[in-house]
Amino acid sequence: MLTIGFVLTPSFSTMSLAALSVFEMANLKAGEELYRVQVLSEQGGELKGAVGTVVVTRAIGNTAFDTVIVTNAAQPLPSTPAMQSYLQNAARDCRRIAAICTGAFTLAEAGLLDGRRVTTHWFYARELASRFPNLQVEDDRIFIIDGSVWTSAGMSAGIDLALAMLEKDFGAELARRVAQGLVIYHRRAGGQSQHSELLEMDAKSDRIQKALAYARGNLRAPLSVEELADAASLSPRQFSRAFRAETGQSPAKAVERLRVEAARLMIEQSRHSIEVVANETGFADPERMRRAFLRVFGQPPQAVRRNARVQM
Incomplete structure (x- = not known):
């Protein structure tokens, strides 16, 4: 004991x-x-x-x-x-x-x-x-x-x-x-970020929240404006205008940040190759994922993985 x-x-x-x-x-x-x-x-x-x-x-x-x-x-x-x-x-x-x-x-x-x-x-x-x-x-x-x-x-x-x-x-x-x-959906690892992109976007309406939840659950899909607008039950034009008004960014930028968040978690907590991570999180190829990581984190996926292994 x-x-x-x-x-x-x-x-x-x-x-x-x-x-x-x-x-x-x-x-x-x-x-x-x-x-x-x-x-x-x-x-x-x-x-x-x-x-x-x-x-x-x-x-x-x-x-x-x-x-x-x-x-x-x-x-x-x-x-x-x-x-x-x-x-x-x-x-x-x-x-x-x-x-x-x-x-x-x-x-x-x-x-x-x-x-x-x-x-x-x-x-x-x-x-x-x-x-x-x-x-x-x-x-x-x-x-x-x-x-x-x-x-x-x-x-x-x-x-x-x-x-x-x-x-x-x-x-x-x-x-x-x-x-x-304890009805905990997912036990978070120590290296996971304290921040969630869904919380940071802070959509106010149910329709935009529904579109964001749909995006996070379907990261491997293309997630075009038309697809997200359909999930929100809005026309593409209405959706784009409402999305930017509520989140302060375009749907494309928001989808990239959700993909980067998911990719970072996979890189830190799994042994999947960079290519597999890029595919599973909806990036067309590892190079596009690398550029997205540099924009968001200021370092490439390989550096994120090295840091996670050092912490472990």
């Missing part, structure tokens, strides 16, 4: 608690207690979160854990000397120490991230890098593992971090079953 110390701070983000569901479900799926979690805070007792959620905690102390996971408020708050001292001691005793979202600020204040590759919520990545220049902050990763230190992006990325821990501890099959039990 592995023990986990889950450290909460005042005004903690309620979403950070979602990571605990992974360990709970792992115990249920395994039919035995694989993990035992203790929820901690500096003083112990009842601790109130940002929206009034109250959690009963135990005070931090000398108990050694296999894993220590640290959270923070949605807007990072400074830690106390007592908390920093606790985390420094815990890092020496535990197998791994982790931060969810802005918990990276807490670990950084304790001096536990110096010289390491880390991530956090994209909104606070620049602040983290500015305040702690010795860190190698990567603002577009779901989670990063650097030795015994794990850090994740914000909100739901804590679930991805916990699933990765479960896979490391007890194998991919149990992690898959737990993800299914």
Whole structure:
């Protein structure tokens, strides 16, 4: 059985608690207690979160854990000397120490991230890098593992971090079953981007959203304006005008970005050749995909694959 110390701070983000569901479900799926979690805070007792959620905690102390996971408020708050001292001691005793979202600020204040590759919520990545220049902050990763230190992006990325821990501890099959039990459509790998092109486009009407969803589900098709307009139940002229008004870009540009997003994910998470990736994501040939990668990421697909392998 592995023990986990889950450290909460005042005004903690309620979403950070979602990571605990992974360990709970792992115990249920395994039919035995694989993990035992203790929820901690500096003083112990009842601790109130940002929206009034109250959690009963135990005070931090000398108990050694296999894993220590640290959270923070949605807007990072400074830690106390007592908390920093606790985390420094815990890092020496535990197998791994982790931060969810802005918990990276807490670990950084304790001096536990110096010289390491880390991530956090994209909104606070620049602040983290500015305040702690010795860190190698990567603002577009779901989670990063650097030795015994794990850090994740914000909100739901804590679930991805916990699933990765479960896979490391007890194998991919149990992690898959737990993800299914939590009704998670797709367990994201650490190297995946925090951003989604569908969210970035932010279409307001149901018709344009339907066309975007159709495009993402049919990337191998030509996806002409006429085809997308038909999916949106609009004429091509109406569709083009409405699409640009809602997303700020042409349908062709949007389709390219969706293809690049899908291609990047395949390159980072599979062993498919560049030619196969180009074909599966709708690029006419590898050269067109290479030019699209250079426009969007500033580097070719081969460089993206090399970086992903280094991170793994």
